[in-house]
Amino acid sequence: MIVEFIQENFLYLHPGYTLLNTIVFGIILGLAILAIIHMFQWLKKDPGELFLSIIPFIFFGSSARALVDNGLYPLTLFLVTPGLYVLTSLYTIFALIFSIYLEKKKGWDYRYTMFTMGALICVPNILSMEHINLIPFFQVLGSWALISAPFVILRNKWWLLKDKVNLGILMAHLLDASSTFIAVDFYGYGEQHVLPNTLTQLVNTAAVMFPLKITIILAALYIIDTNVKDNITRNMLKLAIFILGLAPGLRNFLSLGMGT
DSSP: OHHHHHHHHTSOOSSOOOHHHHHHHHHHHHHHHHHHHHHHHHHTOOGGGGTTTTHHHHHHHHHHHHHHHTTSSOOOGGGSTTHHHHHHHHHHHHHHHHHHHHHHHHOOOHHHHHHHHHHHHHHHHHHHOOOOOHHHHHHHHHHHHHHHHHHHHTGGGSHHHHSHHHHHHHHHHHHHHHHHHHHHHHHOOOOOSHHHHHHHHHHTSGGGHHHHHHHHHHHHHHHHHHHOOOHHHHHHHHHHHHHHHHHHHHHHHHHHHHHO
8 A cells, every 4th residue: 555655656757746745756856855954064175166067967857757748758757857866966966075085186177077977978968869840959059049148238236146156056947947838838738746837727827937936946045045045055055956957858858859
């Protein structure tokens, strides 16, 4: 009974989220972030240094999921939520620790080593991508550029967005909003997350993702910057928010290109 409940609600192959597993996954994510903060304190490294180094790992997880969505990779527990992201996270942590070890032994900058390790595992995914339709690619990029432009142009007018990290986080989430909007409104895809799906159905358009993302992300960044004093904790929270925006944004972006 318990095993069946866990398999149906947490280790599942069908798409979409429920209120229950959203809450549970959120709690697990929060605990994982706390553990990773302690790991960075032990390693004496600043997670704020990893925003570029971690992008290949995000691309790996997102592209693998997009390949599953389009039938190019098999549908297995290790290639969908949460299995894929657990495996990707574990490899990312291994790459971080190994890169720091090499830095101490060889003097190599751990950020470049980590980026390289992430880029290498992306190669099979890139080679597995078949026909790419550029129309949805440009639709997403056009929507993203249009919504992002005011924040980029006016970034020097507000201290919160003068920080390149904060601006990058907002733009990562706007990519997610743009890819969701194009996928749902123009290609008949469905929103899988509970709150966005509810709001999308309420107003009958996924354009609601834009004000939702802008409001939540800017509020979160403001709270973090004005209340979190510890540098490692502050940057780890920001790194987590960055991943939560870029990962689904890239997945939707790539799924659209391969699936139309």
